[in-house]
Amino acid sequence: MAQQAPPSFSDEELRKGANLLRYPETSDEDPMVLVRKYQGLRVSDVIDAMQAIGLQDIGVMDHDIRPLWRDQTDQLAHRIYGVAVTYQYVPTNRPPAGQMPYEEFRKWHSHWYQNYAPELFSRILKPGHVIVIDAQGIENTGFIGSNNALNWRSRGAVGVITNGPCRDSDELILQRIPVYSKYVGGGTRPGRIEAAAINRPVVVGGVLVRPGDFVVADGDGVVVVPREHAERVAEIAWDIAKGDKAARRKLYEKTGLKPDATVK
Numbered sequence: 220m221a222q223q224a225p226p227s228f229s230d231e232e233l234r235k236g237a238n239l240l241r242y243p244e245t246s247d248e249d250p251m252v253l254v255r256k257y258q259g260l261r262v263s264d265v266i267d268a269m270q271a272i273g274l275q276d277i278g279v280m281d282h283d284i285r286p287l288w289r290d291q292t293d294q295l296a297h298r299i300y301g302v303a304v305t306y307q308y309v310p311t312n313r314p315p316a317g318q319m320p321y322e323e324f325r326k327w328h329s330h331w332y333q334n335y336a337p338e339l340f341s342r343i344l345k346p347g348h349v350i351v352i353d354a355q356g357i358e359n360t361g362f363i364g365s366n367n368a369l370n371w372r373s374r375g376a377v378g379v380i381t382n383g384p385c386r387d388s389d390e391l392i393l394q395r396i397p398v399y400s401k402y403v404g405g406g407t408r409p410g411r412i413e414a415a416a417i418n419r420p421v422v423v424g425g426v427l428v429r430p431g432d433f434v435v436a437d438g439d440g441v442v443v444v445p446r447e448h449a450e451r452v453a454e455i456a457w458d459i460a461k462g463d464k465a466a467r468r469k470l471y472e473k474t475g476l477k478p479d480a481t482v483k
Contacts, residue, residue, distance in 0.1 A: 240420045243446045245431030250302035250347030253433055254377070256453040257300045260460055262439040268455035272448060280424025280441040284380065287388055287398040289438050293480040299378035299397045299436035301349030303428050303443070306340045307416040308362065308383075308408075309355050315410035331409030338367060339417050346375035349434045353421035354383025354401075360412050361386025361405035368396045380434065380441055382423045399436050 228237050257265075269277055290296045313335070316327050340350060350371060352362050363379050365387035371379065378397030384405040385391060385398050401424075418430040426443050428434070433444040433452075444452050468482045 238419060240429070242420065242429040243431055245302070245446055246418075248302070248431070250345055253302055253449055253453070254300045254347040256450065257433065257435060257456075260300075260435060260453070260456050262435055262437045262442050264456040264460045264463070265435045265442050265444060265452060267459050268452045269442070269444065269448075271455050272451060274445075274448065278426055278443040278445070280380075280426045280443070281382075281401075282440055284382060284399050284401050284424040284441055286436070286438060287385060287400060287403070288392040288395075290395075295437065295480075296395055297397050297437065299349055299380070299399070299434060299441075301347055301377040301434050303351045303430060303432045303434050304340050304344060304348045304376075305351045305353065305416075305418055305421045305428055305430055306338075306414070307353040307355065307419065307421050308336065308357065308360075308412045309415040310357060311335065311411060311413045313410075313413075328407070328409045335413045336408040337414060339414065341367075341371060341374060343418075344371060344374040344376050346377075348376050349436075350376055350379045351421065351423055351428045351434065352379065352381035352383065353423050353428075354381050357383050357412055358402055359405050360384065360408055363391070363398055363400065365390035365394060368398065369394060372396055378436065380423060380436060397436070399441055 226239055226241065266279060269275065286297050288297055316324055319327070354362055360383065362381050362383045363385035368379060368391060380399045382401045384402035385400040386405050388403050391398055420427060420429045424441060428443050431446040433446065433449045435442050464482050468478065471478055471482055
């Protein structure tokens with residue numbers, strides 16, 4: 220395969236910091252174009268299609284990133300099909316609040332959210348986006364909650380994936396917002412974390428996720444398709460899925476099972 224030319228930077232650019240990893244520019248694309256190509260596929264179909272184009276075992280997240288809830292009907296509303304918007308948080312090196320009057324604490328708490336750990340990605344969400352949060356191994360903070368997840372959904376997000384915790388899990392399940400996380404629980408952000416980067420490459424579940432990559436998640440876990448291969452992977456995955464549906468329909472008839480959405 221042709222090798223990508225190394226990036227060229229001046230010393231001054233390097234001192235200021237630069238993004239070395241190159242990836243396709245997709246910010247002007249409508250995420251729903253790809254979503255419609257993938258809706259109805261399974262993670263297993265996508266993994267098999269990735270193998271068929273030479274990307275075996277690429278993009279499969281660690282199995283400890285699991286769905287918070289799973290639909291018990293054939294609608295399978297816990298599945299995620301979306302274009303990645305990435306966000307990274309890091310542990311703070313600022314001091315915690317300490318003891319103070321409650322009213323002062325509320326001001327401190329609000330100031331932290333506004334200045335150190337804002338959800339800037341919410342401003343660029345479009346229908347068909349999936350939020351991928353790199354928590355940098357932080358376990359004591361709930362990165363997703365029932366309130367902010369509803370806000371993200373109202374802006375078009377199809378779900379959230381993180382290698383950190385989610386909180387308000389009972390409400391998230393009732394709200395039926397697809398969430399895939401490594402942990403459950405945790406406190407709020409102030410005194411614990413700060414926002415570090417938006418729409419830059421991150422690593423979640425051992426997988427590189429770049430802005431614009433396509434994400435599929437279901438009961439089997441999460442797989443990330445590099446944007447440059449997304450159309451071809453969808454084509455092959457549907458060929459695999461249709462063959463599976465046809466074979467299972469015959470077995471449904473043979474065993475007397477009532478057909479459901481997964482074989483239609």
